[in-house]
Amino acid sequence: MDTVDRRIVNALQGGFPISECPYEDAARDLGLTQGELIERLKRLCADGVLSRFGPLYDAEQLGGAVTLAALSVPGERFEAVADLVNAHPEIAHNYARDHALNMWFVIATETPERIRQVIEDIEAETSLTVYNMPKINEFYIGLNLAV
Amino acid sequence: MWVSETDRELLAEIEGGLPLVRDPYAEIGRRIGLSEADVIDRLRALVDRGVIKRFGLVVRHRELGYLANAMVVWDVPDDLVQTIGQRAGTYPFVTLCYRRPRRLPRWPYNLFCMIHGRDRITVREQIARLNAETGLDDYDHAVLFSRRRFKQCGAQYGIRTAPEAA
Structure with a gap:
């Protein structure tokens, strides 16, 4: 560049x-x-510097739903649980983070009801509690970075 | 808020990106049977209504040298979180700022900021500045650096949103 x-x-x-x-x-x-x-x-x-050139939509106004959720995964099970979670097509991205809650992922669905179903499925598959933290207020969404 | 079928068709057509031609809105219109003026009017209205949150370039952070990202969270009293959250959102290195529910006793935090930087040292300096200048120093906080990214792509449900912006 x-x-x-x-x-x-x-x-x-x-x-x-x-x-x-x-x-x-x-x-x-x-x-x-x-x-x-x-x-x-x-x-x-x-070159892959831009992921795309266009709009970002508000999922909720289009009838969809998005939430951030976390799991506390025992170290030895981490890979296996990541595979189970990521197998759901509704998982938009998934990060390992430094905390007792060590797996953080975004769930995006076509309807609000579907979020609950995905969470229940993940809990059943992993025997872990999903901590669901949907946004209450949005103070800023920029995603802009000076280069 | 209701979004018409025609508007949904338009959004689906441009979600992959705007054509790199002289008259991209006319080109989009030709594909779905709308005039250029109609496409422009509809897109402006969708931006005004907030259905389109942002319309512009979307960069890949890592390719631009932003190799570190942290989710920083604070336990801010509920009656102050609005004011402090808005203030935190004005810092250029804060890319997202949300209020979310606490999940007690495990998770006491209600203010979430995503902070991107070239490396962890830079991100830590930015967090220190944010804490010192906004009054967030007064509250319990945690810094969750990402260790690994497992999956990043738009969830496939017809219309893509910002996956980072849950």
């Missing part, structure tokens, strides 16, 4: 124009031509 790539990433993480010629509008603000901007975005996507 060169300095122009960094300027593009920093500028467009915050938002992208919704207009008839959005690349042209964004390029103008960055002092680039539309062609240069599109070529660089293609390369950044191909």
Whole structure:
């Protein structure tokens, strides 16, 4: 990545124009031509720097549900439990973390009722208690990082 | 809030990413039988309503050199968590900030921040700054660095959301 790539990433993480010629509008603000901007975005996507270029949706407004859940897994069972949890297609991601609650995963489903079912299934399969911590308030969601 | 079938079709069409062509909204419209103006109006309305939370680049943290991430949690009195959570969310290294329920006695924490940094030392410095400047120093907290990522991909349920943003 060169300095122009960094300027593009920093500028467009915050938002992208919704207009008839959005690349042209964004390029103008960055002092680039539309062609240069599109070529660089293609390369950044191909290089894997950008996971994608588009919208993030609010699952709840679309009728779906998302929650964060945790397990306290005995060390010797960790791999086996991770396999059981990750086998559920509703698990969006799963991290091992440093705490007595050492496995943290996101469950995303098409309906709110389905969350409870996935949790019950995981508890039955693992004989462990799932700590369900759905958000109460969202104070900030940015996912923006200066590069 | 109700989202129409046409809007859902539009969201499904762009969820994989905006086409890298001169007139991407016209291109999307051609695929699903809408005019460019209709696509633009609908997308603007979906952003205004918050159905689309963010519209822009989504970066891969690790590929950009952000190798450490910590979930930092605090036990903040319920009557203060709103004010302090909003303040914490203004720091550039805080990428997500939520209030969640405590699960006593095992889990006493109700404020959750995700903090990304180039390495653990940087993340620890950022946490120290956050604690000192926001008054969070007064409350019990825990820092949960990630040791390993097992799975990261959008859950497959038709329309993708930010998986990090549960």
